[in-house]
Amino acid sequence: MSSFSEKFVQIIQEHDLSIFLAFFSIVGAFVAVTKALSFWKLLFDLYLRPGKSLKQFGADTGAWAVITGASDGIGKEFACQLAAAKFNVLLISRTELKLQNLSNDIESKYQVESKTYAMDFAKGDKKDYENLKEIIGKLNVGVLINNVATNHEIPTPFILETDEVINNIVEVNVAGFLRITKIVLPRMISSNRGLIINVGSFSGMVPTPYLSVYSASKAFMSTFSAALGTELNSKGIVVENVNLYFVVSAMSKIRKSSWLVPQPKPCVKSILSKIGVSGGASNVPYSSCVYPSHALANWLITNTFNQSFWVNNGLSINEDIRKRALRKREREAAASKAQ
Ligand SMILES: NC(=O)c1ccc[n+]([C@@H]2O[C@H](COP(=O)([O-])OP(=O)(O)OC[C@H]3O[C@@H](n4cnc5c(N)ncnc54)[C@H](OP(=O)(O)O)[C@@H]3O)[C@@H](O)[C@H]2O)c1
Numbered sequence: 001m002s003s004f005s006e007k008f009v010q011i012i013q014e015h016d017l018s019i020f021l022a023f024f025s026i027v028g029a030f031v032a033v034t035k036a037l038s039f040w041k042l043l044f045d046l047y048l049r050p051g052k053s054l055k056q057f058g059a060d061t062g063a064w065a066v067i068t069g070a071s072d073g074i075g076k077e078f079a080c081q082l083a084a085a086k087f088n089v090l091l092i093s094r095t096e097l098k099l100q101n102l103s104n105d106i107e108s109k110y111q112v113e114s115k116t117y118a119m120d121f122a123k124g125d126k127k128d129y130e131n132l133k134e135i136i137g138k139l140n141v142g143v144l145i146n147n148v149a150t151n152h153e154i155p156t157p158f159i160l161e162t163d164e165v166i167n168n169i170v171e172v173n174v175a176g177f178l179r180i181t182k183i184v185l186p187r188m189i190s191s192n193r194g195l196i197i198n199v200g201s202f203s204g205m206v207p208t209p210y211l212s213v214y215s216a217s218k219a220f221m222s223t224f225s226a227a228l229g230t231e232l233n234s235k236g237i238v239v240e241n242v243n244l245y246f247v248v249s250a251m252s253k254i255r256k257s258s259w260l261v262p263q264p265k266p267c268v269k270s271i272l273s274k275i276g277v278s279g280g281a282s283n284v285p286y287s288s289c290v291y292p293s294h295a296l297a298n299w300l301i302t303n304t305f306n307q308s309f310w311v312n313n314g315l316s317i318n319e320d321i322r323k324r325a326l327r328k329r330e331r332e333a334a335a336s337k338a339q
Helices: 003-016 015-048 072-082 096-110 126-139 163-191 210-234 264-275 292-303 307-338
Strands: 064-066 087-093 114-118 142-148 194-198 237-242
Touching: 003 264, 015 292, 064 072, 064 163, 072 087, 072 142, 072 194, 072 264, 087 096, 087 126, 096 114, 114 126, 126 292, 126 307, 142 163, 163 194, 163 210, 163 237, 210 237
Parallel strands: 064 087, 064 142, 087 114, 142 194, 194 237
Antiparallel strands: none
16 A cells, blocks of 8 residues: 555544545535536526627628638538628638629628638638738728638558648648737737638547547637636627537538537537637637537536547547548549549
């Protein structure tokens, strides 16, 4: 037995045991009450607490929302819902045709102005950022949605990942995200008003083996949001890292929604109706998680087992997904060879 354990047993033998029992009961009760209060706060946030009004950020006053990765999935839904709330929208992603079609739909459906800019964030082309600076400099921007991101194609051990995928993730999810934020901020600061939503992921909260670079890029986003949010708090600018679990989209490769995996529409609706409400992510400053099933999952992850448990759990899930993805690749290769 270690000297510490021996000393502990000796103390118990020498003293009245009831003192220790009382001490541990008080600690236990304190922990239970803290968890219960935190769960009630979660329910209050999700079902009773209203978010900040979008009017605070310029809705229906001719202000603009800039949305990256706007032509599909979650970004497209942000563009439509912000246009419905009467923001003009600047839509940015790679495919000009998809952007044009969305722009036409938005203008005819919501009677707002829209602009498009096609660029590949992975290229990190200086010219694109100079062009964007010029375009955005002329707009009264009230909202920025940092949504664009790229991911590993399938779960892959870091050592086996290609340099191209690693560079793309860093260029899009980290460098591009910082550059756009820096371009948009001066106008927000001078007008003392702004909302910056950074679309984050559970992967940023729980380190995710086999998606290591993506996971780290989302952790970067969460940390940066907390630091920037604190810097800008007194300037009327709200920064929010929005924590998401799976959502139906091309990136998640999930096509069917379920209780835990919503379509982008209800997910974005809950985010825009709960600005400033932390929900299941109340342990991280300037982060939120307000889609109910995601918020509950976020709360459980942070209030039950320790992080090593969830990291190891992620490892076994991704090992399994990788095996299935590799088998699928083999089948597809064999089928195309046979043709
Ligand atoms: N879906 C999920 O389960 C999930 C979970 C957690 C977090 N998220 C986060 O949610 C955000 C949106 O994801 P999503 O699922 O909606 O993805 P998605 O459906 O694949 O849409 C991605 C959008 O980004 C654009 N895009 C992709 N790469 C680009 C690049 N290099 N340069 C410019 N534009 C690019 C795409 O349009 P083009 O192809 O035309 O460029 C598309 O508009 C991401 O930040 C992601 O990390 C998603």
